[in-house]
Amino acid sequence: MIRATVLEAAHPQIGAALVENSTFVTHPWRRLRNTFVSVQRMFGPDDDVRQREAARLNRLHARLNGTDARDRPYSGMDADARAWVVATLFESVVTMCRLSGQPLEQRAMEELYAEFRAFHAAMGDATGLLPEEVHDFWPYFDRVVEEELENTEAARVILYKLFDHLPAPPVLDGIPTLWAAGRAVAGPVIGAITVASLPETFRRRAGLPEVPGAQTLMQSAYLAAGLARFLPEGWLPTENLADLLDPSPDSDSPAVRTVAALRSRMTRAGALLRLMTPVDLEPAEQPHTDPYTSRPRPQADPHTGPRRDAEEFFRQVLDQTGDGHLDWPDLAAMARELSTRLDLDEPEETRLYNAFADWWRELQSALDTDGDGRVSAEEYAAAVPSLAGPALIRTAEVLFDATDKDGNQRIDAAEYRALFRTAFHRETTAGHTTYSRSAFIKDFLSFMSGRARTTPYDQVLVDP
Structure with a gap:
């Protein structure tokens, strides 16, 4: 999803809408959870749920409009941009499977592409914007990458700022010091992996730096992610991943219960560590003074x-x-x-x-x-x-x-x-x-x- 979001943000229309309206920098976990839930509804078996979610998304997108830093108008209902969102999701799934050692067979790829086209059609957009057959999709994808994508501010923020300031997810918010230490190491690594996984044409046009060893690191990371298929069956559904980002008090997910127990232990350990850490009490009045108004x-x-x-x-x-x-x-x-x-x-x-x-x-x-x-x-x-x-x-x-x-x-x-x-x-x-x-x-x-x-x-x- 990170890779797909970067490709979406590199589209001028989408990038402008993200910079002006999105909360993905200040509330990334909230945004990710909402995306999980929305995708689950759109690809679920209930047609009524799908139509209701499509109507909600269209109302949301219809409210997103304005002009970018170069005075170019943007709209959340731009048909080409909406088709590109679907294209990036499909292409990123195919790429993820390939890099994780589980390349899709042709028949499976065709079925997956048909599902994404059905998702696009459910949004009410013209079906001709995405090619009908998967073998025609790849020339379309390459053309957009080569001719339309830009090194937008939104794409740069995701690659080089988001991970540096990424807040702890709700399940780990009780251990901010440990999270900050891990983020300082993992942030640049995730950014380098994401850059290395992007199409070479885009990396070259956008002037994204080549980090030595990034390709090897990226391959290793995707192969490691592919091991998720060996996790217990109950850990993999999308709703469980969403619960990990925003745990429900009465969740029945074993993954959520395990993480909640671990979080409780780590929070207590963090509180003990803070109690053992000397605190500078000077100046005494500073904590009671507003920095703006004194x-x-x-x-x-x-x-x-x-x-x-x-x-x-x-x-x-x-x-x-x-x-x-x-x-x-x-x-x-x-x-x-x-x-x-x-x-x-x-x-x-x-x-x-x-x-x-x-x-x-x-x-x-x-x-x-x-x-x-x-x-x-x-x-x-x-x-x-x-x-x-x-x-x-x-x-x-x-x-x-x-x-x-x-x-x-x-x-x-x-x-x-x-x-x-x-x-x-x-x-x-x-x-x-x-x-x-x-x-x-x-x-x-x-x-x-x-x-x-x-x-x-x-x-x-x-x-x-």
Whole structure:
């Protein structure tokens, strides 16, 4: 998937959309899990599920449009770009099988290609954009690589920045020091392997450096990955891989249970190591001061618990795309993630996007002091605003209505479980029976205005 994503990002249309709108740098594991789930739905046996997912993806892509750094327009509905996404997935699967010592026979390759063409057709795109036969696919693929792909900013970020700053996946977030040490070694290796696996024509045109020994390393890595076929049968389904990225509290996967137990032990070991490590207590007042405003940091609230300071809230919650500024793509990413997790259909999805768009207009009007069309961390921290305006209240109301399936203006235990355990993968509060509209809105506003440090919404908008 990493290799296919690089080839996708090298397409000018896709690369521009990724740079402007995607959260793959700040929330890569979340993005990967969503991709896993979407692919599973699109290639599953249930035609109704496939059509519903195709409609959801089309709504998502229709909202992605703008211009790139060279003033070239891009659109998430560009037919050639969408065909190229399918092409990269198919070609990367074939390449993976070949490099891992399991090359596909011609008949299997033809069947696989037919399935990818069916996936493309299910999205509603013109079927003629992808060649009908697999033997005609390879000239098409080579032509796009040679004539259309570019060394885009998105491709460079994936190859040379993403792995350097890759956050720990949720199952390993309790051992950040160990993860950082491993990432420092593994990051450059993964980047070199990915570059070596790309088509030679693209590597040459993009000016990607040749690392000595990278080809041998790449072959060894793929052969090692091929050994996955010897793992126990229950470890291989896609849903289990998705669970490893975002574990469900009640998962029955043996792999998830094993990793969860290992994570618990490693977290305890990490906590013990931190206790044994000397801590520099000087200067005493520094932890209580906001670096932007020099004002005291917010302290714990007796009702909502520890509070995030302005810088932390801006970085973890508001700046979803990780570019250091708050603008519409950040809030659109929030709406996209919430609607994906809650599996919203129309018109609830559009109501949610409209509510976030209204909230963005409120924030822009109140905080964009230099008129550049976006809000910087300094502008946000200097104002220290109360973000619970009318538009944000409407956003909470949309979420409440989407959860209140029976329309009785209260979220009962089953609906609460569906929201926080199924959608957000968080355990519910013990003994919970009902959740009123006002209580739901109060909790959501408490999170989105930065008052509470830890809430069920962290799993959706904060975790990577």
